[in-house]
Amino acid sequence: MIHTIPIFHFGPSHLKTDLHLPHLQASTFTTAASTSSNDAALPNPTFHTCGLALASVGRQNNNWWKLRSNNPTAVASSAVELESASNVVRKFYDGINRRDLASVEDLVSLNCIYEDLVFPRPFIGRKAILEFFKQFMDSISTDLQFAIDDISEEDACAVGVTWHLDWKGKPFPFSKGCSFYRLDVVNGQRQIVYGRDCVEPAIKPGETALVIIRGVTWLLQKFPFLADRL
Incomplete structure (x- = not known):
């Protein structure tokens, strides 16, 4: 048959x-x-x-x-x-903590876009991103280290992280942050193609922030043309 x-x-x-x-x-x-x-x-x-x-x-x-x-x-x-997306992100933080840019280079795609919301514009491209982290490493002591509090493990192309900075093993003040990374497979390995960092502000406005939001909302409702300037 x-x-x-x-x-x-x-x-x-x-x-x-x-x-x-x-x-x-x-x-x-x-x-x-x-x-x-x-x-x-x-x-x-x-x-x-x-x-x-x-x-x-x-x-x-x-x-x-x-x-x-x-x-x-x-x-x-x-x-x-293929290495998991979360493990690639863990390696990224580990390389920064060890001040080892060479180990971080292959984890970042050539056309990666990285946004640190402390800065007015994103860093575009691997070269610009590595230069930013070199300045970061040169500006702070090796005793200041990233510590991952939580990281998402389920998604193969997107990773969320909450973290803080430690000084000799103790939490550093005003150093909490959360980050998002998107990854793609490039040349047979997962690489970071987009990242965004949001860092805890040293000055916390509290309820004043709600007053500011209400005030801006009122202005936009009263003068709709202002929305074009946002």
């Missing part, structure tokens, strides 16, 4: 470093049935692209794939697992 089961093919133009597999076109191939009364178990699905065969290895984790090269000069098989 001959069974027909689907297999999927796609061209080189659809190869992506994050291993997403869009635009699949279904075709078929045939396999001979087992001589026993029960059909034999089918193997894991295999996807072919650009001289590589990507086979699922039976894990639920979408980040795990086995790569089998059709090129005889390449290694016959190897396993690649």
